[in-house]
Amino acid sequence: MPSHQSPFRQTNLEDREPLPPDPISEVRNQEVVRCLKQVIEPTLKNDIISLGMVRNLRVVEGYIYLRLYIGRHQHDLQTEIQQILAPLTWCKKTYIQVCTIPGVKTTLAISSGKGGVGKSTTSVNLAVALSLQGFKVGLLDADVYGPNVPQMLGLGRAEVKVIETSNGQKFLPLEAYGIKVMSVGLLAEPEHPLAWRGPVLHKIVTQFIHDVEWGELDYLLIDLPPGTGDAQITIVQESPICGVLLVTTPQQVAVSDVRRSIHMFRRVGIPVLGIIENMSYLICSKCGEHTPIFGSGGGKQLSMELHAPLLGQIPIDPLLCNGGDTGAPLTLVNPDSTVGQVFVQMAGAIATTFGD
Structure with missing residues (x-):
């Protein structure tokens, strides 16, 4: 395998900088962070925000987007996040992209x-x-x-x-x-x-x-x-x-x-x-x-x-x-x-x- 090539599929997707949040979205973002800090990872006994498990958090027009970085034993955290964000009256839906290394x-x-x-x-x-x-x-x-x-x-x-x-x-x-x-x-x-x-x-x-x-x-x-x-x-x-x-x-x-x-x-x-x-x-x-x-x-x-x-x-x-x-x-x-x-x-x- 040559050192300058990859054997895998090519992609044309480009990483784009997100638009700056409007004031309402910024306030809602902070509210989401406060909620997520209540989710505790049981092994390290710290919240998922402090542990860096939640990344790329965005709130857009009432929709919550985030990436959740976890190990194979932590998939229950996804359900817990959905449950703790559900009471937010303005939230239309939460989209969680689970990022893990299988196994x-x-x-x-x-x-x-x-x-x-x-x-x-x-x-x-x-x-x-x-x-x-x-x-x-x-x-x-x-x-x-x-x-x-x-x-x-x-x-x-x-x-x-x-x-x-x-x-x-x-x-x-x-x-x-x-x-x-x-x-x-x-x-x-x-x-x-x-x-x-x-x-x-x-x-x-x-x-x-x-x-x-x-x-x-x-x-x-x-x-x-x-x-x-x-x-x-x-x-x-x-x-x-x-x-x-x-x-x-x-x-x-x-x-x-x-x-x-x-x-x-x-x-x-x-x-x-x-x-x-x-x-x-x-x-x-x-x-x-x-x-x-x-x-x-x-x-x-x-x-x-x-x-x-x-x-x-x-x-x-x-x-x-x-x-x-x-x-x-x-x-x-x-x-x-x-x-x-x-x-x-x-x-x-x-x-x-x-x-x-």
């Missing part, structure tokens, strides 16, 4: 403000840790600038198949160590730069969200590109991400970059579920002393600012790097290692959060 229960984004902080390494080992705890896990490598997940999982240049389903053509994900994997890197020529731009990039990223036959998954982890460009915004806007895990390193430069990316998630309303600090310290192989090579305190600082837990502090370990190079993640090879235990504990915290 996927919980979708989590893993993000960083800058490259080089170990985001993909974190994504791979966290996926392994969740799988080791018995969960069905998928990993979507959406880093269009540095798609390294296939190499880190030993997949190399495996060919991606396109299959026919009842819902049209779908990508068939590959599998490594029980984890279902899809990566933009699998569509590119070896050693060639990924130079997708504009509409092609948007289309590729959108189809990687909607046109992959994942099957039944407990968790789908999306490894986002670093920064806040077009690809990141498209993924965040188009996918039912219920929370983001931010990866940083201890130094202030990395922390400052993470702060910039937080604004993107806040625009959509996606909550930050936790902070992961990578390269926190080096463990001396002889005496066991911890040396903070890149400084200290960055993860804790972000945790306090965002009121989000510091899920784990990952030490520097040459075996972690070696595992990525050889396609044998350290958490899989040695889950009892110091690094492995950090990832296992983080996976346990995620499972506790989502009631699994």
